[in-house]
Amino acid sequence: MTDQSSKPRSTPKPRSTPRPVSSMQIVFGSILAISLLLAINFSGRIAAGRQLNAQRQELLYSIETLQARATALRTELDFYSSDAFIEQWARREGKMVKPGEVLVVPVPPLTTPTPIRTPTPLPEVVTRRDNVPSNFELWWRLFFDSPPPR
Numbered sequence: 001m002t003d004q005s006s007k008p009r010s011t012p013k014p015r016s017t018p019r020p021v022s023s024m025q026i027v028f029g030s031i032l033a034i035s036l037l038l039a040i041n042f043s044g045r046i047a048a049g050r051q052l053n054a055q056r057q058e059l060l061y062s063i064e065t066l067q068a069r070a071t072a073l074r075t076e077l078d079f080y081s082s083d084a085f086i087e088q089w090a091r092r093e094g095k096m097v098k099p100g101e102v103l104v105v106p107v108p109p110l111t112t113p114t115p116i117r118t119p120t121p122l123p124e125v126v127t128r129r130d131n132v133p134s135n136f137e138l139w140w141r142l143f144f145d146s147p148p149p150r
Helices: 023-080 083-092 135-144
Strands: none
Touching: 023 083
């Protein structure tokens, strides 16, 4: 009993017993869980709504494009079923003429013409004139603003 007797002995603390869960805590936990589930569901619906709105805008654009194309096709169909188109086709592709007209069909030549070279003019020879200053005179005037000495 040498070392152990000199040290004070620690007494073990009694374990605390868990408190019973009250009915108020159960209600609060239930409300918290339900509100969490509702928030998750609501955010999912918001994301789905945004996606549906984007798809709706895409479909509206497609509808407008298709309506414009349908209008253009109706106009083209009206032209093709008119007398003006029939007459235009008969004159161009059908090679037909009205009474009193003469059909003229241009015939391409059998040979292709060869190009003729055009002569290039010779450059003129520039001769030095007497009144043109020399390089020395130009430099002198540049530096001294006076005519060079003679």
